[in-house]
Amino acid sequence: MSTAQHDSYDVVIVGGAIYGSAVAWWLTNTPGFQGRVLVVERDPSYEFASTSHTNSCIRQQFSAPVNIRVSQFGAEFIKDFRNFLGGDPEVPELVLQSFGYMYLADTPEFAATLKEAQGIQAALGAGTRHMSRAEIAAAYPFYNLDDIIAGNHNLIDEGYFDGGTMFDWFKRMARRRGVEYIHDEVVAMTLNSAGTAVDSVTLKSGRRIACGIVVNASGPRAAATAAMAGLALPVVPRRRYTFIFDAAHPLERDLPLTIDPSGVHMRSDGKYYMVGCPPDEDADVAYDDFGFDHGIWENKVWPALAHRVPAFEQVKVINQWVGHYAYNKLDQNAILGRHGKVANFVFVNGFSGHGLQQAPAIGRGIAELIAYGSYRSLDLSPFDYARVEQGEKFFEKNVI
Structure with a gap:
């Protein structure tokens, strides 16, 4: 103390x-x-x-205008971090790796929701594109899109930062x-x-x-x-799982932060890749409960990875953890x-x-x-x- x-x-x-x-x-x-x-x-x-x-x-792909504006200022802050903190040369510069979020829709209803959200985001200056399956395939040929109808993607001020x-x-x-x-x-x-x-x-x-x-x-x-x-x-604690993995056949370009219909999300993480998800039974947990479900990789995460990106058929987990969301019920x-x-x-x-x-x-x-x-x-x-x-x-x- x-x-x-x-x-x-x-x-x-x-x-x-x-x-x-x-x-x-x-x-x-x-x-x-x-x-x-x-x-x-x-x-x-x-x-x-x-x-x-x-x-x-960080993403601007929200449907509520205030959430979009909050993230737009966040991107501005990240890109001008040193000056916001007073210009001290000791303060490091932050880099926003703008590989974007890729929301994938496997139903007409979700595709329509994405298209509506894209209109809201674009009206507020976000660079989100609503893409057909063919457009996604042309830009990112490593995806398996057999079950996908459309998607939203934004390459401007959206992605990863430190x-x-x-x-x-x-x-x-x-x-x-x-x-x-x-x-x-x-x-x-x-x-x-x-x-x-x-x-x-x-x-x-x-x-x-x-x-x-x-x-x-x-x-x-x-x-x-x-x-x-x-x-x-x-507000309650809920578990969220993250895995860092190496791929035997790495992709030729960055993997956007891909929001898969399975509930699994994945992205590039330097020379490795990151993937995460909630558990299937998303229950409230105790404040000190960080117990790890070791079956979630084999039963949920890896099957979703290998389905969406066939190049990830051969991967090796090199780190994993579980953290808590401060989940607003x-x-x-x-x-x-x-x-x-x-x-x-x-x-x-x-x-x-x-x-x-x-x-x-x-x-x-x-x-x-x-x-x-x-x-x-x-x-x-x-x-x-x-x-x-x-x-x-x-x-x-x-x-x-």
């Missing part, structure tokens, strides 16, 4: 992974905000954090600018007598810290953090903003696998909400927590 330097902070952030650090850094970069910020992280190794298990991809480096520098620069990070755990919260604000958080070390605002950035553990303030949040989209009654409790939760790519825009937005009381750069109100209380779903068709 480490010790906080003060007994009171303007902002206490619960969780120091990608969202805790994105919000912390953006607060230091928000004109007019001069408050003290404390980030409380229970595991500074981040061994089991979703951030450490990310596939580090999310670990982005997270590392959010944290480094936040600390350089005065944000405190401590190795401890928030175990309780004390509300005022009216139940309208969190007055303080209690740490596992026994310390009680007064706070102006509490930010819930605790990933798959978000519901447990919200419950400390008596608040409900439909209401609608699989972000839950943001202040609680309606406990007004100093701020949610940054439930990204359901979209988190890393959305961190630049949403970190900025939450910092604006804290500093100014409203979003200024991009209106993120469609993600507001109020929809949880009202049972109103955020509508997004393109969820992986």
